[in-house]
Amino acid sequence: MGRINNGNFIYPVVVSCSVLLNLYFSYLFFGGGGTELSWSKDASTDAEAAAAVYCSGHGDAFLDGRLDEEGKHVCECRTCYGGPDCSEFQSDCPVDVDSGDPLFLEPFWRQHEASGSVTEAAYHRMSYVMKEGHLTSAELEREIRRLHSVVGNANTTGRYIVFGVGSMQLLGASVSALSARKNWAQPARVVASVPYYNAYRDQSMMFKGRDYEWSGDTSRWKNSSDQSPLNFIEFVTSPNNPDAQLKEAVLKHLSVERIHDHAYYWPHYTAIQAPADEDLMLFSLSKITGHAGSRFGWALIKDKDVYQRIGNYVQLATLGVSRDTQLRALRLIRAALERDEGRELFEFGYKTLRKRWDKLGAAFANYSDRFSLQKIPPRNCSYFGELRPPSPGYAWVRCEREEDEDCYAVLRDAGIIGRAGTQFAAESRYVRLSLLKSEDTFDLMLTRIREFEEKENRVQPM
Amino acid sequence: MGRINNGNFIYPVVVSCSVLLNLYFSYLFFGGGGTELSWSKDASTDAEAAAAVYCSGHGDAFLDGRLDEEGKHVCECRTCYGGPDCSEFQSDCPVDVDSGDPLFLEPFWRQHEASGSVTEAAYHRMSYVMKEGHLTSAELEREIRRLHSVVGNANTTGRYIVFGVGSMQLLGASVSALSARKNWAQPARVVASVPYYNAYRDQSMMFKGRDYEWSGDTSRWKNSSDQSPLNFIEFVTSPNNPDAQLKEAVLKHLSVERIHDHAYYWPHYTAIQAPADEDLMLFSLSKITGHAGSRFGWALIKDKDVYQRIGNYVQLATLGVSRDTQLRALRLIRAALERDEGRELFEFGYKTLRKRWDKLGAAFANYSDRFSLQKIPPRNCSYFGELRPPSPGYAWVRCEREEDEDCYAVLRDAGIIGRAGTQFAAESRYVRLSLLKSEDTFDLMLTRIREFEEKENRVQPM
Numbered sequence: 006m007g008r009i010n011n012g013n014f015i016y017p018v019v020v021s022c023s024v025l026l027n028l029y030f031s032y033l034f035f036g037g038g039g040t041e042l043s044w045s046k047d048a049s050t051d052a053e054a055a056a057a058v059y060c061s062g063h064g065d066a067f068l069d070g071r072l073d074e075e076g077k078h079v080c081e082c083r084t085c086y087g088g089p090d091c092s093e094f095q096s097d098c099p100v101d102v103d104s105g106d107p108l109f110l111e112p113f114w115r116q117h118e119a120s121g122s123v124t125e126a127a128y129h130r131m132s133y134v135m136k137e138g139h140l141t142s143a144e145l146e147r148e149i150r151r152l153h154s155v156v157g158n159a160n161t162t163g164r165y166i167v168f169g170v171g172s173m174q175l176l177g178a179s180v181s182a183l184s185a186r187k188n189w190a191q192p193a194r195v196v197a198s199v200p201y202y203n204a205y206r207d208q209s210m211m212f213k214g215r216d217y218e219w220s221g222d223t224s225r226w227k228n229s230s231d232q233s234p235l236n237f238i239e240f241v242t243s244p245n246n247p248d249a250q251l252k253e254a255v256l257k258h259l260s261v262e263r264i265h266d267h268a269y270y271w272p273h274y275t276a277i278q279a280p281a282d283e284d285l286m287l288f289s290l291s292k293i294t295g296h297a298g299s300r301f302g303w304a305l306i307k308d309k310d311v312y313q314r315i316g317n318y319v320q321l322a323t324l325g326v327s328r329d330t331q332l333r334a335l336r337l338i339r340a341a342l343e344r345d346e347g348r349e350l351f352e353f354g355y356k357t358l359r360k361r362w363d364k365l366g367a368a369f370a371n372y373s374d375r376f377s378l379q380k381i382p383p384r385n386c387s388y389f390g391e392l393r394p395p396s397p398g399y400a401w402v403r404c405e406r407e408e409d410e411d412c413y414a415v416l417r418d419a420g421i422i423g424r425a426g427t428q429f430a431a432e433s434r435y436v437r438l439s440l441l442k443s444e445d446t447f448d449l450m451l452t453r454i455r456e457f458e459e460k461e462n463r464v465q466p467m
Numbered sequence: 468m469g470r471i472n473n474g475n476f477i478y479p480v481v482v483s484c485s486v487l488l489n490l491y492f493s494y495l496f497f498g499g500g501g502t503e504l505s506w507s508k509d510a511s512t513d514a515e516a517a518a519a520v521y522c523s524g525h526g527d528a529f530l531d532g533r534l535d536e537e538g539k540h541v542c543e544c545r546t547c548y549g550g551p552d553c554s555e556f557q558s559d560c561p562v563d564v565d566s567g568d569p570l571f572l573e574p575f576w577r578q579h580e581a582s583g584s585v586t587e588a589a590y591h592r593m594s595y596v597m598k599e600g601h602l603t604s605a606e607l608e609r610e611i612r613r614l615h616s617v618v619g620n621a622n623t624t625g626r627y628i629v630f631g632v633g634s635m636q637l638l639g640a641s642v643s644a645l646s647a648r649k650n651w652a653q654p655a656r657v658v659a660s661v662p663y664y665n666a667y668r669d670q671s672m673m674f675k676g677r678d679y680e681w682s683g684d685t686s687r688w689k690n691s692s693d694q695s696p697l698n699f700i701e702f703v704t705s706p707n708n709p710d711a712q713l714k715e716a717v718l719k720h721l722s723v724e725r726i727h728d729h730a731y732y733w734p735h736y737t738a739i740q741a742p743a744d745e746d747l748m749l750f751s752l753s754k755i756t757g758h759a760g761s762r763f764g765w766a767l768i769k770d771k772d773v774y775q776r777i778g779n780y781v782q783l784a785t786l787g788v789s790r791d792t793q794l795r796a797l798r799l800i801r802a803a804l805e806r807d808e809g810r811e812l813f814e815f816g817y818k819t820l821r822k823r824w825d826k827l828g829a830a831f832a833n834y835s836d837r838f839s840l841q842k843i844p845p846r847n848c849s850y851f852g853e854l855r856p857p858s859p860g861y862a863w864v865r866c867e868r869e870e871d872e873d874c875y876a877v878l879r880d881a882g883i884i885g886r887a888g889t890q891f892a893a894e895s896r897y898v899r900l901s902l903l904k905s906e907d908t909f910d911l912m913l914t915r916i917r918e919f920e921e922k923e924n925r926v927q928p929m
Binding site for chain 1: 504507514515517527531532533566569572577579581583586587588589593595598605633639647677753760783785790793794797799802
C-alpha cells in the first residue's frame with residue numbers, strides 16, 4: 006500500500022510538471038511568446054544554412070553563392086586558400102593586398118551577427134519613392150547625423166545630405182555639379198595632390214565631361230597667379246589614401262572649389278582632431294562598418310544649389326541608391342551605435358589596425374636600408390580622449406635601394422601584390438599595401454616579408 | 468484497489484505521453500527540427516512586426532520607416548490617403564499617375580511573401596569582390612539567362628552580361644562606351660524617336676560628355692545622306708515608353724550604333740514576338756518583378772570590347788551594383804521562376820494590366836471626341852501561346868478638342884497628374900498616364916475621369 010500510495014503521490018506531480026512543461030513549449034512554439042516567425046522563416050533558414058557552412062576560417066559560404074550537388078553552399082576561399090573547406094594552403098601563391106577591401110571588420114560582425122543582420126520582406130520598398138517623394142530614407146539620414154555627432158568627426162549642422170552608390174558615385178557627381186554651376190569660360194581643372202587616390206583621375210578621364218578636365222597634381226598649379234583665368238576643382242583627401250597623412254587644400258586661388266574626401270576620417274584609421282567643417286565632404290559606409298560590397302556613401306553639403314545639383318545627378322544617373330542597401334546601412338549603423346555609442350566598433354577597428362601597423366613595422370625593422378614606411382606621429386584623439394599611436398589603413402612603402410626602382414616588382418617577386426605608386430601618380434619606388442584585408446591575408450603578407458628576409462640573408466653571405 | 472490499480476495503469480501512460488510530447492517540443496524548439504533560428508531571429512521578428520502593421524490596404528509600414536512613440540512602425544500612405552492607418556480618403560486630392568512605379572505587382576509578392584523575402588547576414592558579402600575578383604554574382608547571371616530562355620524574349624547565347632544600378636545607369640554607360648570606342652572625328656549624335664523616354668535626353672545633357680551630344684528626334688536625321696560625316700547613337704525602345712508601340716531602328720546610316728531598351732519587353736506588357744537578338748539590349752528588374760526601389764538592371768552585349776567598356780564604366784562609376792541588391796534580385800527571380808517557370812508572375816501582371824486597360828478604355832469611351840488612347844492591336848504571344856489583347860503599362864492620351872492644347876493642364880484640372888507629352892518631346896496635346904501604380908491609385912484615376920464626365924454633362928445643357 007505504501008508503495009501504491011507513494012505512486013499516487015508521485016505520479017500526479019510528474020504529470021502536472023510534464024503537462025506544464027508541455028504547455029510552456031506549446032506557448033513558445035505556437036507564437037505565444039511573440040517569437041514564432043511566419044513568412045520570414047524560409048529566408049532566415051536559408052541564410053543561416055549558408056552562414057553555418059564551415060570554411061576553416063579562410064573563406065565564407067554566401068547565400069547567393071554556388072550550391073554543390075547536394076544543395077549545400079560552396080565555400081569561397083580567401084587569397085591563397087583552396088579546397089572544399091578552404092583548408093588547403095597554397096604555399097607558393099602571391100598574397101593579394103592590392104585593394105582596400107575592409108575585411109578586417111568582418112570578425113566584429115560575426116560577434117554581432119544578431120543586431121547586424123536584416124530581413125527584407127518580398128514587398129519591401131518596391132516603389133521608386135519613399136515618404137513624400139524622396140528617394141532616400143529619412144531615418145538613415147537621422148542615424149548618419151547621430152553617428153557624426155557621436156564621433157565628432159564632422160559638423161552636420163546646416164548641412165544637406167545626399168546619398169550615393171558608394172562615395173565613388175559622389176566623386177563624379179561632385180565634379181559634375183561644381184563644374185556645371187559656375188559657367189566658367191574654360192573647363193574646370195580637376196586636381197589632387199600626389200600621391201592621390203587613382204579614382205579621382207580615372208573617373209574624370211572616363212566621364213570626359215565638357216565642363217572639366219583632369220589636370221593632375223596640385224603642385225603644378227600652386228604658383229599660378231590668382232589673376233589667371235584658370236578655375237580648379239581640388240580633391241582634398243584627409244587622411245590621405247594612400248599615405249594616411251592629414252591634408253589641407255593646397256590651391257589658394259579665388260576660383261577653387263573643393264571636394265573633401267573624408268572616407269578615412271574615422272577613429273579606426275586616425276585620431277579625430279575636430280569636427281570637419283568644409284563645404285562639401287564625402288564619407289563611405291565601406292570604411293566605417295566594413296561593408297564595401299553594399300555601395301553606400303554620402304555627401305555633407307553646405308550650399309543648397311550644390312546639394313540640388315549633386316542630388317539631381319544621383320537621381321538621373323541611377324535613380325538614387327538601392328533601397329535594400331539603405332535598409333542595410335540603417336541596420337548596421339544602428340547596430341554599431343547601440344554598442345556603447347559606436348565605441349565597440351571603433352575600438353575593434355582601431356586595435357586591429359594598430360596591431361597590424363606594429364607588426365608590419367617590426368617585420369620591416371631589419372630592413373630599413375631596403376624598405377621604409379611612412380611616418381605618422383601619435384596624436385590626441387578627441388573621440389577616444391587620449392593620445393593615440395598610428396593605425397593607418399595602408400602602408401605606403403618606399404624601396405630605398407637605388408636598384409629597386411620598380412618597388413611593385415620587387416614586392417611582387419617576394420609574393421606580395423600591392424598597388425604600384427604610379428597608380429597614385431607617385432614614383433615607382435612606392436607601393437601601397439592594404440592593411441584592411443582579412444587577418445589571414447595580413448598574416449600571410451607578414452610571412453612573405455619574413456620569407457623574403459630569410460632568402461636575402463641566405464643570399465648575402467655568398 | 469481497482470481504483471488504485473487503474474491509477475497505476477493510467478498514470479504511466481499519461482506520463483509517458485506527456486514526456487514524449489515534451490521531447491518532441493524540445494526537439495522542435497532547440498533546433499532538432501532544423502527550423503529553429505538563431506542569429507536571424509531578431510531581424511526577422513523586426514521585419515514581420517513592420518509588415519504586420521495595418522494600413523487599411525492604402526499604405527505600408529516599412530522596416531526602415533519612422534517609429535511612433537511606442538516603437539511601432541508608422542504607416543506610409545499612398546496618394547490621396549492619410550491618417551494613422553491610411554484609412555482617411557482625401558477626396559479633393561489630385562491622383563498622381565506620373566511615374567512608372569510598378570506597384571501593380573505588389574499584391575503578387577504579398578501572396579508569395581515567403582519565397583520572395585530575404586535574410587542577409589551581418590557579414591554577407593562585405594568585400595568589393597565576389598568569387599574570382601568579379602563584382603557580380605555568377606548565380607544571378609545564370610538565373611537571368613534562364614529567365615530570358617523561359618520567356619523567350621531575348622537571345623542570351625554568346626552574349627556578355629553587365630549589371631547596372633538600374634537600367635538607368637546602363638543608358639549612360641552604353642552611350643559613353645559606344646561613343647568612346649569609335650574615335651569618331653565629331654561627337655556622336657545621341658538620338659531617339661519621338662515620343663521617347665525623357666531620361667535618354669536628360670542623362671545625355673547632364674553628363675555632357677565630350678564624345679557625344681544629345682541631338683533629339685531621329686526624324687531630323689532620317690534623310691541625311693550616308694555620305695555625311697555624322698555618327699549616331701540611336702535609342703530604340705520596344706515596346707516604347709510612353710506609347711507601348713513596338714519599334715525598330717529608324718536610322719539606316721552605316722555609322723549608327725544602337726541601344727535597344729527592352730525594359731517593357733515582358734509578357735505583362737506586350738505579346739512576345741520572338742527572342743530579341745540585337746547587339747546591345749537593356750533590361751530592368753523594376754519592370755519584371757516590380758522592385759523599382761532595388762535599382763537593378765542588366766545589359767546583354769554581343770561585342771567583347773563594348774562589354775568591357777560598359778563593365779569598366781559601371782566599375783569606375785559605382786564599383787558595381789550593391790551586393791545586397793544582387794542577392795535580392797537573385798531571390799526574387801528564383802521565386803518567380805519556381806512558380807510554374809514564371810507563369811504565375813506574368814499571368815498576374817498581364818491580367819492586372821489587361822483589366823486596367825479595358826476599364827480605362829470604357830471610362831474614356833463616352834469621350835472619344837475629347838480624349839483618345841493609342842491603338843494597340845492584339846498579337847500572338849509566343850510565351851502564352853495565344854492571341855493576346857493589349858496590356859500596356861501606360862496610356863498615351865491625346866486631347867482631341869482644339870482648345871485643349873495643354874492636355875496635361877486639362878487632366879490636372881480634372882484631378883489627374885500625368886506626365887506631359889512635352890516631356891517625351893511630343894506635342895502638349897499628349898499626356899502619359901501610368902497604369903503601373905497600385906490598385907487604389909488606378910481606381911482613383913477612374914473615379915476622377917468619371918467625375919470629370921459628370922461635371923461636363925452637367926455643364927453641357929446650359
